[in-house]
Amino acid sequence: MVFKLMKKEFIEFRKTGKLIAIIVTFLLFSILSPITAKIMPEMIKSISSEITIIVPPPTWKDAFLQFFKNLNQIVFLIVVLLFIGSIAEEKNRRTAGLIVSKGIDRREWVLAKFLFQISLVFVLTIVSFFLCYYYSAILFPYTEFGTSLQSCLLFLFYMTFIISLTIFSSSVGNNIIQAGGIFIAIFIILGILNMFPSIKAYNPIYLSSLENQWIVSGVDWSSSIKTIISSVILSTLLVSVGVYLFNFQELE
Amino acid sequence: MSVIRTEGLCKYFKDKKALEELNLEVPKGIIFGYLGPNGAGKTTTIRVLLNLAKPTKGTAYILGEDIRKSRNYLRKVGFLPDVPNFYNFFTAREFLSFIADITGIENPKKRIEETLDLVGLKNEKSRIGTYSRGMKQRLGLAQALLPDPELLILDEPTSSLDPQGRKEVLDLIFSLKGNKTVFFSTHILTDVERICDRIGILKEGRLILEDSIENIKKRYRKRRVLIEVDNLEKFSDKIKETLPLNFLEIKDNSIIIEVSDIQYTLREIPKLIVQNDLVLERLEILEPSLEDVFLEVTSGV
Ligand SMILES: Nc1ncnc2c1ncn2[C@@H]1O[C@H](COP(=O)(O)OP(=O)(O)OP(=O)(O)O)[C@@H](O)[C@H]1O
Ligand SMILES: [Mg+2]
Numbered sequence: 001m002v003f004k005l006m007k008k009e010f011i012e013f014r015k016t017g018k019l020i021a022i023i024v025t026f027l028l029f030s031i032l033s034p035i036t037a038k039i040m041p042e043m044i045k046s047i048s049s050e051i052t053i054i055v056p057p058p059t060w061k062d063a064f065l066q067f068f069k070n071l072n073q074i075v076f077l078i079v080v081l082l083f084i085g086s087i088a089e090e091k092n093r094r095t096a097g098l099i100v101s102k103g104i105d106r107r108e109w110v111l112a113k114f115l116f117q118i119s120l121v122f123v124l125t126i127v128s129f130f131l132c133y134y135y136s137a138i139l140f141p142y143t144e145f146g147t148s149l150q151s152c153l154l155f156l157f158y159m160t161f162i163i164s165l166t167i168f169s170s171s172v173g174n175n176i177i178q179a180g181g182i183f184i185a186i187f188i189i190l191g192i193l194n195m196f197p198s199i200k201a202y203n204p205i206y207l208s209s210l211e212n213q214w215i216v217s218g219v220d221w222s223s224s225i226k227t228i229i230s231s232v233i234l235s236t237l238l239v240s241v242g243v244y245l246f247n248f249q250e251l252e
Numbered sequence: 253m254s255v256i257r258t259e260g261l262c263k264y265f266k267d268k269k270a271l272e273e274l275n276l277e278v279p280k281g282i283i284f285g286y287l288g289p290n291g292a293g294k295t296t297t298i299r300v301l302l303n304l305a306k307p308t309k310g311t312a313y314i315l316g317e318d319i320r321k322s323r324n325y326l327r328k329v330g331f332l333p334d335v336p337n338f339y340n341f342f343t344a345r346e347f348l349s350f351i352a353d354i355t356g357i358e359n360p361k362k363r364i365e366e367t368l369d370l371v372g373l374k375n376e377k378s379r380i381g382t383y384s385r386g387m388k389q390r391l392g393l394a395q396a397l398l399p400d401p402e403l404l405i406l407d408e409p410t411s412s413l414d415p416q417g418r419k420e421v422l423d424l425i426f427s428l429k430g431n432k433t434v435f436f437s438t439h440i441l442t443d444v445e446r447i448c449d450r451i452g453i454l455k456e457g458r459l460i461l462e463d464s465i466e467n468i469k470k471r472y473r474k475r476r477v478l479i480e481v482d483n484l485e486k487f488s489d490k491i492k493e494t495l496p497l498n499f500l501e502i503k504d505n506s507i508i509i510e511v512s513d514i515q516y517t518l519r520e521i522p523k524l525i526v527q528n529d530l531v532l533e534r535l536e537i538l539e540p541s542l543e544d545v546f547l548e549v550t551s552g553v
Contacts, residue, residue, distance in 0.1 A: 004353050008339075011350075015341035094337050101302045102355055102399070103326030250305045 001105065005112030006119075009086075013120070018082050023124065025078045029070035030128035034063035034135040060143035061215050063136040064151065068211045071125075071155055076162065079121060083166045084183055085176035086113045087246065092175040097251035106247045114167045114239055121159050125152065151214040154224070157231050158207040164235035164242075171242035171249075204231035253316065255280050255403050255433040256301065260310035263296050263457075270296040272457040274310070278450070281430050285444035286437040288454035289550055294437035295334055297454070298407050301435075302331055315402060327355070330396030334407035334437075336388040340381030344373050344391050347380060348398055355399040367394045370424060372417070385412040393421065404428065406436035410443055422447055441542045451542075455550050468545055475514045479521065480506045480534035490524055506534065 013019040040062075041055040087110060090096035100106050129152045136143040166183060173179030190205045200206050206227050214220065256278040263271040270293045278284045288294050299305040301312055303323050311318055317325040338347055345364060352360035368374045371390040376383075380391065389412055396404055409425065410418045425434055426447045438444060444451055445465065453461040461468065475498075481487045488500065488507055495517060499510035511517045514537070525532045 001354065007353075008350055011346075012339065012341060094333060094335065095339060097302075097304050098331070098333060098338070098395075099354070101304060101326060101329070101331045102351070103323060103329075104354055248306075250299075252299075252304070 002108050002112045002115065005104070005109060006116040009113060009116040013082075022078060022082055022120065025075055026124040026128045027131065029075060030067065030131040031135055033067035033070055033132055034060075034139050037062035037066045037136075038139045058140070060136045060140045060148070063132065063140065063143070064148050064215045065212055067128075067132045068151065068155065068208070068215070071128075072158075072208045072211075079159070080162065080166055080183065083117050083163060084170055084179050086117070087167070087170035087242075088173040088179035089176050091249075091251060094252045100251065107243045110167065110171060110243045110246050111239075114163065117163045117166070118160060121163065122156060125156060125159065147214060147219050150219045151211045154207050154211045154214065154228075157228055158204065158211070161204040161207070161231045161235045161238075164238040168238040168242040171246040201226045202230040203227070204234055207231060253280060254278060254313070256284075256312065256314055256435060258297075258301075258310065258312040261297075261300065261307050261312055262309035263293070263300055263305060264308045269457050271300070271307075274457075274459055276452060276459060276462065278433060278435055280433055282449040283425065283429055283434045283447050284436070285448035285451040286435060286454065287439070287441070287444060287451055287546060288437075289439075292454040293457040294454060295407055296457075298331075298405055298435075298437065301405060302326065302329070327399075328402045330399065330401035330404045332389070332392040332396045332404075332406040332409055334411070336385075336392035338380050338388065338391060338395070340379060342380055343378065344368060344376050344380060344394070347391070348395060351395050351398055357399055363398065363400075367398050370394070370397065372420065386414060386417055389413060390417070390421075393424070402432060404432055404434045404436075406434065408438055409436055410438065410440060418443070441546055445542045453546065453549050461545075461549050465542070468542075469539065475512060475517075476508060476510045476538040477514070477517060477521070478506050478508050478534065478536040478538055479532070481525065482531040482533065486528060487524070487530055490528055491521075494524060495520055508538070 037058050041058055044055055100109060133143060133148060165186060169182040170179040173182055190203055194200055194203050194205055210224050254277045258274050258276045261271055261274040286294055300307050301314060303319055311320045314325045315328055348364045349360060352364060357363055371394045373390055410421050413421060422443055428434055448465060450464050452459055484502060484507060488502060497509050497511060501508045
């Protein structure tokens with residue numbers, strides 16, 4: 001059943017143009033990131049010909065720093081925008097009520113959305129990683145595969161948390177505005193909590209800084225494991241609570 | 253066995269009592285009309301029966317299952333919402349094949365074509381987003397009928413249909429009688445009169461009348477008689493003298509009287525005619541329409 005419901009999510013994404021939007025965003029930035037990293041120093045030099053600025057020659061690290069910056073800003077935004085209404089808008093438009101009134105298990109209905117979103121983002125992230133790696137390997141003399149791949153894994157953990165948070169927000173909110181509000185509120189709280197060094201390591205959004213740290217100074221699982229575990233626990237909790245709440249909610 | 257049986261069903265929204273002590277029984281194979289003015293609680297009842305809203309008190313049994321304990325019965329129920337809204341990106345065919353997929357229908361292609369034909373959407377190829385309200389209502393009926401449910405719960409199934417469409421849909425619902433049980437809410441009393449076996453009238457969350465249409469008409473028969481004679485004035489004077497009348501009205505060329513004892517009245521009128529040498533042109537016992545009953549019951553007269 002979950003698979004059949006995921007299939008509907010996929011068709012919806014395909015028919016409403018959301019699929020093409022998310023694919024283009026991912027692929028565009030995976031190609032653009034190494035290219036910008038390569039030409040950025042040249043550009044800086046060319047606009048300031050009066051004074052000589054010493055810019056170190058760019059490396060594969062700059063390519064991947066650029067890659068993660070784009071993933072964490074624009075791609076992040078697109079992902080949230082496309083997923084935040086997934087449950088809330090179906091409640092608002094009453095299609096959720098119609099489908100569950102046919103005896104479809106509400107928990108499976110929510111889970112299908114979560115699994116579809118996770119699968120889509122995972123596949124696109126991995127494809128994007130290989131594209132970025134490919135261009136980086138062409139443009140720079142040396143690109144470290146292991147480090148960049150493992151940093152990309154951190155991004156997948158981070159995305160799992162973000163998608164869990166959208167699922168939670170969407171199952172609590174009754175329309176896309178409410179769901180968006182809940183998401184932003186929680187995200188801001190996490191942002192504030194991230195300023196306290198003592199608990200920073202347990203904050204899932206710290207994962208996005210770790211990606212950069214790993215690129216710059218090398219992979220370090222042992223000091224990041226706390227963040228990963230707490231992020232996985234929080235993700236599981238958010239999805240479970242979302243599923244639980246939706247299971248008992250009154251629908252139109 | 254009753255297909256729907258509610259036991260002291262209550263639904264409160266904060267302090268608003270949308271349903272109060274509802275005891276309803278819908279036997280198998282009949283068409284049940286659920287009537288009531290706006291805000292009476294019809295949609296609320298349907299939402300509770302479909303497990304979309306939880307009862308505050310009491311419970312209901314649908315096809316023998318307690319709705320508080322199980323959701324399995326939903327597989328055997330077809331539902332048409334009052335505001336039909338579907339996924340706009342699908343065409344009717346695609347939507348029905350999604351429904352067929354998740355409800356596990358055998359031979360889905362054939363069944364989908366049959367159902368589309370039944371509701372008159374066979375030649376519709378565009379996306380649901382472009383449909384008119386009436387077309388969505390037809391599609392709503394199609395998706396409810398598709399899995400061949402034992403019980404159909406329809407919330408105002410004819411509210412936005414054209415006269416032709418209304419007739420088709422009513423004929424369709426009527427043709428289901430015996431095979432399926434149909435529970436439908438409506439404001440349109442002529443629809444109810446045409447196809448229902450039993451009705452329930454709801455007012456402010458309370459069921460104030462539940463019976464077969466025949467019994468209701470019998471019970472609420474206003475003892476009214478219409479008479480036409482060649483000399484109205486003379487007759488009206490005479491009848492006022494001889495018969496105990498509750499009410500008399502002269503309208504156009506006829507007299508309408510309301511009496512307590514219809515048998516006695518019908519015996520006396522011919523005598524009066526003969527005694528006064530009048531010509532009887534017309535004598536008719538007036539049937540109450542369901543509308544009269546509805547208005548009388550809901551206005552609390
Ligand atoms: N979610 C809700 N929250 C608060 N009050 C509600 C809610 N749903 C319904 N009500 C109230 O319950 C009462 C019954 O509403 P309901 O929609 O069941 O009426 P109805 O008989 O279907 O009316 P109509 O003929 O207009 O469709 C109304 O007074 C309505 O305001
Ligand atoms: Mg209603």
